[in-house]
Amino acid sequence: xxxxxxxxxxxxxxxxxxATPAQAKKSxxxxxxxxxxxxxxxxxxxxxxxxxxxxxxxxxxxxxxQAKVARAEKAxxxxxxxxxxxxxxxxxxxxxxxxxxSAWKAGKFQEGMVRTELARTEVAINExxxxxxxxxxxxxxxxxxxxxxxxxxxxRLVSVDAVGRLQSSVYIGLTRTRATLAMQEVQxxxxxxxxxxxxxxxxxxxxxxKQARAEAAATTRRLAQVRAEQRVVVRQAQKYKRKIERRxxxxxxxxxxxxxxxxxxxxxxxxxxxxxxxxxxxxxxxxGGLLWPVASGGHMSSPVGPRVHPVFGYxxxxxxxxxxxxxxxxxxxxxxxxxxxxxxxxxxGNSIMLVHSGGLTTFYAHLSSKSVQVGQEIxxxxxxxxxxxxxxxxxxxxxxETRVNGTAYDPMGWFGQPSRPVTC
Numbered sequence: 002x003x004x005x006x007x008x009x010x011x012x013x014x015x016x017x018x019x020a021t022p023a024q025a026k027k028s029x030x031x032x033x034x035x036x037x038x039x040x041x042x043x044x045x046x047x048x049x050x051x052x053x054x055x056x057x058x059x060x061x062x063x064x065x066x067q068a069k070v071a072r073a074e075k076a077x078x079x080x081x082x083x084x085x086x087x088x089x090x091x092x093x094x095x096x097x098x099x100x101x102x103s104a105w106k107a108g109k110f111q112e113g114m115v116r117t118e119l120a121r122t123e124v125a126i127n128e129x130x131x132x133x134x135x136x137x138x139x140x141x142x143x144x145x146x147x148x149x150x151x152x153x154x155x156x157r158l159v160s161v162d163a164v165g166r167l168q169s170s171v172y173i174g175l176t177r178t179r180a181t182l183a184m185q186e187v188q189x190x191x192x193x194x195x196x197x198x199x200x201x202x203x204x205x206x207x208x209x210x211k212q213a214r215a216e217a218a219a220t221t222r223r224l225a226q227v228r229a230e231q232r233v234v235v236r237q238a239q240k241y242k243r244k245i246e247r248r249x250x251x252x253x254x255x256x257x258x259x260x261x262x263x264x265x266x267x268x269x270x271x272x273x274x275x276x277x278x279x280x281x282x283x284x285x286x287x288x289g290g291l292l293w294p295v296a297s298g299g300h301m302s303s304p305v306g307p308r309v310h311p312v313f314g315y316x317x318x319x320x321x322x323x324x325x326x327x328x329x330x331x332x333x334x335x336x337x338x339x340x341x342x343x344x345x346x347x348x349x350g351n352s353i354m355l356v357h358s359g360g361l362t363t364f365y366a367h368l369s370s371k372s373v374q375v376g377q378e379i380x381x382x383x384x385x386x387x388x389x390x391x392x393x394x395x396x397x398x399x400x401x402e403t404r405v406n407g408t409a410y411d412p413m414g415w416f417g418q419p420s421r422p423v424t425c
Contacts, residue, residue: 063234066234095206119178255348291403296330299398322413331387334384335355338378340374342375349367353371355379372385
């Protein structure tokens with residue numbers, strides 16, 4: 002939803018609601034987010050700065066809500082993935098519990114069969130014991146003594162031996178069956194414990210699944226709330242669309258005027274040099290040699306390059322390097338030259354343009370004061386004004402441009418960085 006809108010909508014809601022006690026205790030992460038918002042709004046350039054504090058608040062609001070929507074979407078995705086993982090674990094645990102229960106039931110069945118076999122064996126043992134009791138302890142001897150012939154004795158001996166082996170086999174079978182039953186009972190108990198453990202795990206996984214699904218549902222509801230906030234802020238931001246359109250058109254006209262003035266000044270300076278007999282001046286393509294315009298150094302806050310409005314998608318071009326410094330900081334000429342324009346309104350507020358040799362012009366804008374006049378000859382290092390925040394500006398800084406025959410170049414090309422025309 003609104004791919005380029007997502008980062009601008011939260012701040013309007015935050016501004017409308019006002020600060021809460023919790024906001025007074027912002028974490029480092031929140032402070033970083035605030036700095037990121039401020040940086041993004043600052044990068045929107047003069048168009049946003051000129052639109053006024055309400056518009057800036059709206060843009061900051063949109064930036065915050067876009068980040069908030071992104072975080073909510075990320076949280077929802079993570080919660081849904083967590084729920085799916087929990088569901089998979091719950092299914093696996095239920096399957097394992099079912100298998101353990103089946104193993105326990107199979108063991109129970111085997112135990113029943115062994116107990117049946119043991120009962121039959123015990124019946125047989127009882128019958129043998131009863132027969133022995135009824136016949137007396139010398140029954141086998143009496144059978145042998147009743148033999149009539151040697152052959153009869155041999156036959157009786159074989160029978161007595163067979164009966165003895167049968168009785169011994171019954172006793173051995175009883176012992177084995179009892180041992181098997183004991184082992185079955187141990188295995189059955191182990192299977193029961195395993196089944197109970199598996200079922201406990203399955204119950205835990207099911208509880209985790211329910212919690213994960215509840216969290217996923219909560220994040221989905223939260224995302225819906227944030228998107229509702231987003232729609233509110235977008236509607237509020239849309240109110241300023243025409244104002245920003247007008248400012249953007251005004252900025253483009255101002256930039257075109259500056260480019261034309263710089264090109265004209267470069268031509269006139271070249272003609273003047275030719276009349277003076279100094280020959281054709283060398284083109285001032287960036288190669289070092291300029292003096293840094295802010296005496297105290299300052300802080301480079303916004304470089305050259307394209308700007309895209311975060312709500313409406315309008316494109317603009319930042320043709321200079323912004324150097325933040327306190328109001329009143331001296332601004333000096335970067336090279337020998339002459340003042341060709343001195344402005345005091347519009348996007349750039351108080352401004353000065355100097356023309357130098359080789360088709361080079363330098364431009365100094367948002368000045369709090371100016372120290373030179375049109376036509377005045379200037380030496381490198383001379384003060385031309387002081388840092389300020391006039392025109393379309395959100396804070397004290399110098400907007401510094403360098404042009405060669407009217408074409409804007411990145412000023413940093415004269416200060417150790419790659420030389421390149423400004424392309425937007």
